[in-house]
Amino acid sequence: MNKVLLNSYLTLKTPRSYAWKNLILSESIKGGLGSFDLSLEYSLEESLAYFSKTLSFFSKLELLDEVQKEYDVDVKKYFACFSFYLDLNLYNRIAKVKLKWSNEFLQWVKEKDLNPKDCRTFIYADDEADLNFILDKVSMLKPSKMNGLKIIDLYLDLKAYNMIDESLIKEFKTDQSLLKHLHKLKFKEAFKRDEQLDLHFSKIDLLKNVKLKVIREGDMNKIELNIRAWGPADLLKQMESVQKKIKEIKNAWSIS
Amino acid sequence: MNKELFKHYNEAFESIYIHPESMDSKVAINLRSLFPKKIKDFDSRKKIRAQTLSPEDFDQSKKEILVMPYKGKFFKQCPGGNQNSACCNYFVLNLGSQCHFNCSYCYLQSFLNSPFMVIYSNIDEARFELSKVAKSMKDHRIRVGTGETIDSLGLDPLTNYTSELVKALKDNSNIQLELKTKSNFVDHLLDMNHYNQVTVSWSVNPEEVVESEEHETATLDQRLEAARKVLDKNFSVAFHIDPVIWHPDWEKNYKRLVKRICSSFKPNEVPYVSLGALRFQTEQAQIMKERFSRTSFVNSGEMFVSKDKKLRYDSRLRSKMFKTIIDEFKSYSRSWRVFLCMESPETWLQTYGDSPRRVEGLDELFVPKPLVNTETL
Ligand code: SF4
Numbered sequence: 279m280n281k282v283l284l285n286s287y288l289t290l291k292t293p294r295s296y297a298w299k300n301l302i303l304s305e306s307i308k309g310g311l312g313s314f315d316l317s318l319e320y321s322l323e324e325s326l327a328y329f330s331k332t333l334s335f336f337s338k339l340e341l342l343d344e345v346q347k348e349y350d351v352d353v354k355k356y357f358a359c360f361s362f363y364l365d366l367n368l369y370n371r372i373a374k375v376k377l378k379w380s381n382e383f384l385q386w387v388k389e390k391d392l393n394p395k396d397c398r399t400f401i402y403a404d405d406e407a408d409l410n411f412i413l414d415k416v417s418m419l420k421p422s423k424m425n426g427l428k429i430i431d432l433y434l435d436l437k438a439y440n441m442i443d444e445s446l447i448k449e450f451k452t453d454q455s456l457l458k459h460l461h462k463l464k465f466k467e468a469f470k471r472d473e474q475l476d477l478h479f480s481k482i483d484l485l486k487n488v489k490l491k492v493i494r495e496g497d498m499n500k501i502e503l504n505i506r507a508w509g510p511a512d513l514l515k516q517m518e519s520v521q522k523k524i525k526e527i528k529n530a531w532s533i534s
Numbered sequence: 535m536n537k538e539l540f541k542h543y544n545e546a547f548e549s550i551y552i553h554p555e556s557m558d559s560k561v562a563i564n565l566r567s568l569f570p571k572k573i574k575d576f577d578s579r580k581k582i583r584a585q586t587l588s589p590e591d592f593d594q595s596k597k598e599i600l601v602m603p604y605k606g607k608f609f610k611q612c613p614g615g616n617q618n619s620a621c622c623n624y625f626v627l628n629l630g631s632q633c634h635f636n637c638s639y640c641y642l643q644s645f646l647n648s649p650f651m652v653i654y655s656n657i658d659e660a661r662f663e664l665s666k667v668a669k670s671m672k673d674h675r676i677r678v679g680t681g682e683t684i685d686s687l688g689l690d691p692l693t694n695y696t697s698e699l700v701k702a703l704k705d706n707s708n709i710q711l712e713l714k715t716k717s718n719f720v721d722h723l724l725d726m727n728h729y730n731q732v733t734v735s736w737s738v739n740p741e742e743v744v745e746s747e748e749h750e751t752a753t754l755d756q757r758l759e760a761a762r763k764v765l766d767k768n769f770s771v772a773f774h775i776d777p778v779i780w781h782p783d784w785e786k787n788y789k790r791l792v793k794r795i796c797s798s799f800k801p802n803e804v805p806y807v808s809l810g811a812l813r814f815q816t817e818q819a820q821i822m823k824e825r826f827s828r829t830s831f832v833n834s835g836e837m838f839v840s841k842d843k844k845l846r847y848d849s850r851l852r853s854k855m856f857k858t859i860i861d862e863f864k865s866y867s868r869s870w871r872v873f874l875c876m877e878s879p880e881t882w883l884q885t886y887g888d889s890p891r892r893v894e895g896l897d898e899l900f901v902p903k904p905l906v907n908t909e910t911l
Contacts, residue, residue: 365587367588435828439828466836467836468836471850494838497837497846498848499850
């Protein structure tokens with residue numbers, strides 16, 4: 279048992295430390311034990327769960343790894359203590375693939391507090407080399423949890439269709455720029471349609487202070503009209519100019 | 535049950551668990567006599583409590599039958615009608631959940647968390663509810679479907695539930711019972727008295743999509759042959775081209791599908807064809823990638839989060855796909871009645887240029903019906 283490691287969990291994450299039977303979970307017992315009774319009626323799983331309740335899912339896994347070196351821990355029972363009914367297949371999968379992750383990626387996963395559901399984005403990936411490549415990139419860019427998961431998912435999708443150039447990905451220095459790039463590739467057709475429409479709109483001869491733009495809202499693209507007028511009379515003039523071009527606008531909308 | 539069908543079920547299921555309260559139900563008796571070796575001790579069943587099932591557990595749940603009574607209300611209003619989608623006034627009666635077919639886009643993947651395929655044993659109560667609703671709405675014609683959480687005919691040769699439900703039609707001429715399936719299990723229906731109130735509807739797709747996405751289901755030809763069989767016995771037949779799935783050759787393949795339907799059926803033989811584009815809950819995307827490859831047709835399209843929080847194709851692409859299919863039907867005959875299912879008013883406008891209640895031939899399907907208070911059943 280790596281007492282130093284356990285000790286660091288306890289001092290970092292919980293104010294007190296506990297013991298179970300002859301298993302010393304921390305050597306530095308500070309303060310009382312509160313309502314938690316160390317009598318033998320508590321199982322190892324319950325005791326572990328009690329003092330590890332504030333840890334992230336992956337820190338819990340790390341703790342389990344350590345304790346399991348010497349004791350049989352019923353993983354399902356341990357997670358059930360948190361009203362968290364872990365799917366054992368999922369747990370086994372995570373426990374297996376986690377061994378292949380770099381320390382940097384594991385660090386990101388812990389920092390961002392990924393849960394088993396988040397991990398489903400990538401733990402079933404077929405190609406290990408592709409996966410490692412993008413996990414390394416994520417470890418390097420240190421994106422938010424949401425951006426990181428999106429980057430991994432989009433990359434794996436695009437890779438499955440050979441629609442991505444790895445050497446180009448290496449060049450990206452921020453998660454936002456990479457995400458934007460991946461997005462454009464994944465939604466290529468819709469972007470193309472929106473751009474075409476924008477191009478058609480730009481060719482319509484409107485007054486200087488009238489701008490027509492295509493905006494995307496989820497599964498729809500919409501027309502945004504921007505008018506800057508000096509006053510009500512000017513506003514009316516500009517609106518009439520748009521009215522005169524409505525046929526061309528309709529045309530552009532229907533051909534792209 | 536013929537040998538072929540017995541073989542089909544024998545290969546599909548590994549275990550059968552029967553709830554103590556369901557022991558004497560007809561379905562339990564039938565299952566015990568057909569598959570005595572598959573009956574397992576009820577208490578030995580798996581007890582999984584997870585928010586979602588892992589791919590392995592979901593696959594396994596299709597092989598394990600649990601027969602139990604349903605404690606809630608069977609009868610529900612179709613969830614399709616909300617502020618974002620036009621509703622075709624459809625009611626659902628769920629007689630079980632899960633399905634032994636395996637479609638890559640099946641919404642049950644993100645909906646079910648039970649490790650079993652459940653068959654509800656209290657069919658008499660379901661029939662009673664159906665009669666009660668029919669009587670309470672006797673001035674309205676109501677469509678009732680049984681294929682929301684289970685394929686209507688997938689297990690029917692084992693349960694005989696359709697023949698139980700049709701008993702309720704005898705005194706309730708306002709009900710139209712709609713069975714929705716991707717199977718070709720119709721032989722047991724052919725001699726049934728259906729009072730001209732049963733529609734058997736097939737969800738159809740081009741053969742390429744069936745092969746790539748609708749695993750274990752009947753082929754397109756088998757479905758159309760089955761449709762012809764029931765039509766010849768005066769059942770009503772409908773088709774749902776749903777989900778329409780984008781794939782590289784979608785245009786050519788969907789046109790071929792329409793040709794296949796139009797060359798086998800006349801418009802007056804099919805009261806309606808409904809169209810719906812691929813859509814699913816956002817959390818289902820990951821499950822589909824896990825269970826089927828990232829390159830399967832359903833995972834290859836460009837899907838966006840729509841107003842109702844489901845992932846859908848770009849609305850203009852949807853309209854284009856619908857228009858292609860509708861125009862193709864109309865090129866064979868103007869009399870085909872084709873409508874959109876679970877679609878936003880915007881898509882109706884883009885496709886038809888009008889809302890469903892103002893499109894000729896479809897208006898009647900969309901007349902609002904009174905809401906049913908299932909609590910009072
Ligand atoms: S037939 Fe229907 S219920 Fe069965 S797997 Fe396919 S989509 Fe799901």
